[in-house]
Amino acid sequence: MSGARAEDTEDAQEHPGSDVTPARFLVGLGRGVAGALLFALPMQMTMEMWALGFTMDRWRLALLLLLAIPLLIGISHRIGFEETFSLRESARDAMIAYGIGILTSAVMLSLFKLLTGDMPAQEIAGKIAVQAVPASIGALLGRSELGSGKDDADDDPQAGYGSELFMMAVGALFLNLNMAPTEEMILISYKMTPWHALATILLSIAIMHAFVYAVSFKGGHELADDTPGWHALIRFTLPGYVIALLISVYALWSFGRLDGGSFTPAMMAMIVLAFPGAIGAAAARLIL
Structure with a gap:
């Protein structure tokens, strides 16, 4: 038992960012939402982006959404909501960022009355999807831009x-x-x-x-x-x-x-x- 505790302690010291409290994770989510708004709001208020949600070729939109996944995982490995040490943790942060991007895009487009109940489902999904990619990138960038010096001190320059x-x-x-x-x-x-x-x-x-x-x-x-x-x-x-x-x-x-x-x-x-x-x-x- 003592040997197991020693190994756990050594692992925790080696990867201090792997022990994340709920409060710290919520702070990370808050930064993610702030980053999504800060970086994606100009696109959410641009007429051409509204139209693209309806007119953009569906295959090209699907490709953009698929390519965003490894892109987000790579960003998460560098500057996710918390320091990550495995592909699984980075993928988890990437999916959280994607969710934040989708949610914030839907909320802001609804606020601007660009999404209404009488719109076809395909148009609603397209408008949210085309905005979700930059918003999700912004959600992850929020840690780098909005993080405190303490949280960022562990980043490898x-x-x-x-x-x-x-x-x-x-x-x-x-x-x-x-x-x-x-x-x-x-x-x-x-x-x-x-x-x-x-x-x-x-x-x-x-x-x-x-x-x-x-x-x-x-x-x-x-x-x-x-x-x-x-x-x-x-x-x-x-x-x-x-x-x-x-x-x-x-x-x-x-x-x-x-x-x-x-x-x-x-x-x-x-x-x-x-x-x-x-x-x-x-x-x-x-x-x-």
Whole structure:
């Protein structure tokens, strides 16, 4: 018996976050609701997002909902409602975040009278579903943004390379979900010339690199004195921009912005949307 107690004590000391009190978990849920509102409210009050719930291709919407599950599990492993040490715990937090996203989206859309009893069930489900993805991401991000220093003190600042790229993808996707449904993205892409597009690419890369390495933002990654400046550019900034481009293509395709268009307008729209995506990717490395 004494040996078992010693093993339990040793395990608890090794994984202190695994012993979560109900009060602390409720605090995490509160932060999740606050994060869902803080990050998703702009989309819940955007006309294009309302329409997408009815007009978006059902297969593309289903794919977005399915892809959100591993995305949420990965975020939960980094910054869930509590520190997690297994896939099961991360999946549990991800499903809780999904539930918060669905619930808060339904409540806010009902409050704005965008959901009514006389609407077809398919339209109601579509409107909630398309909003639930960014809201659930916001629910998990709430721990990082709204958590106290005590709760966040256990986070490992030295994340692995793959984890850093993943969080950049999360940041790019989150901002792209805000921008991709709007008509302004397409309008800007039609107004731009190839020179504007080239300047946008260079500025996107410069901003990404400056956010993290040049301007010493809190949470930035300082390079060692013996590390050449191009190392971070090649290893993080350029891969991060490629991720932002790929996320932009997926977001535009999901919302039907690439349907029936030729290659050049699609490429221009991708470059335009990758600009906020690149900022989101860089910000994710700073705050998550």
